[in-house]
Amino acid sequence: DERRAPLRTWANACGPIDRWQPVEVDEPRMAPVKMEPERKWVHNCPVILSSSHSGGDGCVEQTALLYPHGLQSLHSLQALVPSLLRLEVEKSLEALGLIWDRSYAWDVFLDIMRTQTRNMLPNADLPQHFTDATRAVLVNWLIQVHEMMHFQDETLYLAIHLLNCSLRHIKVTTANLQLLGMVCLFLAAKKEESLLPEVSGLCYLMDHTYTKHQLLRMERKVLCGLKFNLSYSPPLHFLVLLASVARCSAKAVWMARYLLELSLLEGQCLVFLPVQLAGAALCLSRQVLQEPQTPEGEAAWCLASSIHVGSETVVLRIMHILAKAAATAHAQETCATFIKFSSPETLHVSRHLGLKNISALLGVCP
Amino acid sequence: MANTTSVQYEPVAEIGGGAYGTVYKARDIESGQFVALKSVRVQTDQNGLPISTVREVALLRRLEQFDHPNVVRLMDVCATQRSDQETKVTLVFEHVDQDLKTYLERAPAPGLSPDCIKDLMRQLLCGLAFLHSNRVMHRDLKPENILVTSQGQVKLADFGLARIYSCHMALTPVVVTLWYRPPEVLLQSSYATPVDIWSTGCIFAEMFRRKPLFCGESEVDQLGKIFEVIGLPPEDEWPTDITLSRKNFPPLMPRPIADVVSEINEQGGKLLLNMLTFDPLKRISALNALEHPYFHDDETLTQTKS
Numbered sequence: 001d002e003r004r005a006p007l008r009t010w011a012n013a014c015g016p017i018d019r020w021q022p023v024e025v026d027e028p029r030m031a032p033v034k035m036e037p038e039r040k041w042v043h044n045c046p047v048i049l050s051s052s053h054s055g056g057d058g059c060v061e062q063t064a065l066l067y068p069h070g071l072q073s074l075h076s077l078q079a080l081v082p083s084l085l086r087l088e089v090e091k092s093l094e095a096l097g098l099i100w101d102r103s104y105a106w107d108v109f110l111d112i113m114r115t116q117t118r119n120m121l122p123n124a125d126l127p128q129h130f131t132d133a134t135r136a137v138l139v140n141w142l143i144q145v146h147e148m149m150h151f152q153d154e155t156l157y158l159a160i161h162l163l164n165c166s167l168r169h170i171k172v173t174t175a176n177l178q179l180l181g182m183v184c185l186f187l188a189a190k191k192e193e194s195l196l197p198e199v200s201g202l203c204y205l206m207d208h209t210y211t212k213h214q215l216l217r218m219e220r221k222v223l224c225g226l227k228f229n230l231s232y233s234p235p236l237h238f239l240v241l242l243a244s245v246a247r248c249s250a251k252a253v254w255m256a257r258y259l260l261e262l263s264l265l266e267g268q269c270l271v272f273l274p275v276q277l278a279g280a281a282l283c284l285s286r287q288v289l290q291e292p293q294t295p296e297g298e299a300a301w302c303l304a305s306s307i308h309v310g311s312e313t314v315v316l317r318i319m320h321i322l323a324k325a326a327a328t329a330h331a332q333e334t335c336a337t338f339i340k341f342s343s344p345e346t347l348h349v350s351r352h353l354g355l356k357n358i359s360a361l362l363g364v365c366p
Numbered sequence: 367m368a369n370t371t372s373v374q375y376e377p378v379a380e381i382g383g384g385a386y387g388t389v390y391k392a393r394d395i396e397s398g399q400f401v402a403l404k405s406v407r408v409q410t411d412q413n414g415l416p417i418s419t420v421r422e423v424a425l426l427r428r429l430e431q432f433d434h435p436n437v438v439r440l441m442d443v444c445a446t447q448r449s450d451q452e453t454k455v456t457l458v459f460e461h462v463d464q465d466l467k468t469y470l471e472r473a474p475a476p477g478l479s480p481d482c483i484k485d486l487m488r489q490l491l492c493g494l495a496f497l498h499s500n501r502v503m504h505r506d507l508k509p510e511n512i513l514v515t516s517q518g519q520v521k522l523a524d525f526g527l528a529r530i531y532s533c534h535m536a537l538t539p540v541v542v543t544l545w546y547r548p549p550e551v552l553l554q555s556s557y558a559t560p561v562d563i564w565s566t567g568c569i570f571a572e573m574f575r576r577k578p579l580f581c582g583e584s585e586v587d588q589l590g591k592i593f594e595v596i597g598l599p600p601e602d603e604w605p606t607d608i609t610l611s612r613k614n615f616p617p618l619m620p621r622p623i624a625d626v627v628s629e630i631n632e633q634g635g636k637l638l639l640n641m642l643t644f645d646p647l648k649r650i651s652a653l654n655a656l657e658h659p660y661f662h663d664d665e666t667l668t669q670t671k672s
Contacts, residue, residue, distance in 0.1 A: 190420045216414045220445045228443040230424035
């Protein structure tokens with residue numbers, strides 16, 4: 001345990017620095033969370049339909065030709081939904097710069113939807129000596145290192161994913177957990193970043209508890225253990241995609257990003273699909289912020305949440321976990337994410353009053 | 367760690383030098399299955415395995431998830447340290463006994479039937495379209511690295527290795543055949559996925575001819591042999607970013623493709639010319655090639671459709 005000391009030191013050094021300014025927030029209006037009933041499609045689809053028509057893409061017209069007998073009938077409208085979603089997903093992927101060629105967009109989307117299930121862990125079990133609390137301390141430390149390095153957000157999600165997988169595939173002693181975490185971040189950076197930190201710098205961050213030689217040996221060990229499987233569709237990509245399809249406000253996206261990052265600290269979130277985590281974060285964000293609704297916004301939200309048809313219970317369970325995590329985030333030892341998202345750039349979302357009211361939040365997420 | 371690969375895989379035979387180093391046939395002790403072991407020695411500095419190696423191998427592993435029928439399986443990867451400056455990366459591929467070269471050699475006297483060639487070409491282009499849509503190019507496509515299983519299934523091998531092996535290649539100058547190289551590579555101009563289509567065209571012709579289409583002995587000789595068939599390209603198609611002048615070549619007219627590849631049918635000839643187009647931007651893509659009428663005027667196909 002002494003060997004984990006630097007980890008503690010680092011965490012303490014980065015304690016709850018006051019980088020936030022008080023925000024004026026409207027008294028949050030709490031409304032019970034309910035998954036949008038299917039019926040809403042009927043009311044909302046025509047709105048999207050007209051907007052898509054003006055977009056000038058042939059997709060909707062094509063479908064209309066396939067179902068020539070009245071767009072008024074419920075049956076035809078339901079049949080229309082997948083192509084609407086497809087159109088929106090394609091537009092969003094392009095707008096977000098996640099693809100270069102729109103003709104491949106739907107394939108790319110189907111591909112990330114499929115591959116996420118392959119990356120999923122069968123259960124949330126951790127090695128015996130590695131408790132949820134230990135994991136949270138390590139992840140929290142990695143979040144701090146990641147932020148200090150100014151890495152991309154994808155790098156963080158990949159690093160934690162590699163950590164979760166490595167813990168299952170290779171044997172590591174408690175003394176080497178911090179080293180494993182750092183190597184996962186280093187490998188994620190090698191996969192995602194254009195500028196890499198020096199290994200000596202990483203050793204310095206761990207107070208020279210480990211040598212460069214040990215770090216590089218761990219790198220080979222992780223690569224062999226994972227068989228070089230370093231590809232991952234981060235929940236963050238699903239989040240920005242869903243948010244774009246759902247036409248969410250900037251604040252709703254920041255709030256969702258905050259909630260999603262909190263999920264990294266929760267060991268029980270290991271078993272959920274990235275798309276489910278992203279959907280739950282976005283759904284909870286909307287509930288917390290209670291932004292004024294518009295018919296277009298609601299229709300867009302309906303379309304986006306259709307991705308979750310069939311997994312509403314799971315999404316609700318995740319929302320419950322995230323609501324609890326958000327309500328207690330400020331009081332935890334592992335509050336790096338809370339601090340990160342209290343900055344003005346992130347619109348102070350972690351300080352939002354709506355998150356503090358745990359009883360109300362838990363009340364709405366039974 | 368250093369022993370895990372040698373413990374799990376028992377070497378059986380050396381199966382060829384290959385452009386990128388020795389390849390071994392080995393037996394997986396657990397499953398009894400035969401595998402092909404390809405090792406690369408990568409220069410490692412104080413920051414561990416180079417980014418390019420990490421990314422390229424990760425990409426190959428990602429492709430593996432798709433389980434594409436026309437791409438050889440990458441079953442395992444292992445990194446072991448050789449010295450402070452060198453790491454050995456071992457790629458464990460499925461082993462297929464026969465490549466297209468031996469398949470063509472073993473074909474009885476009149477050669478492969480037109481239907482058989484069409485089937486092989488369709489599979490080859492399927493594999494290529496898959497790689498290209500995943501932003502992987504082969505760069506060294508030739509009959510030796512197109513594998514054909516005993517059931518007639520085509521599997522592309524050795525794709526995407528060029529970047530992983532690049533460090534190693536600098537150390538060992540190897541003779542790489544020029545015969546399947548496109549003009550833009552021979553002219554040292556910039557190149558992309560169309561290089562593989564050129565090579566595929568050469569292989570397409572070779573399936574009918576049962577001997578290579580262009581057997582040049584040097585870069586310039588290879589270009590000369592190409593222009594004898596497709597004609598000297600017009601001035602405006604000649605790349606501007608190169609040193610070799612168009613004036614070095616005689617002003618040749620294109621030859622009728624049937625003179626060069628006699629047994630090919632009309633549509634096949636058209637597809638072949640689309641693949642052997644000088645300008646890489648005008649060359650047909652793998653996806654479009656699969657849509658070509660050559661693959662559609664197939665009797666068996668129309669029968670199964672109706």
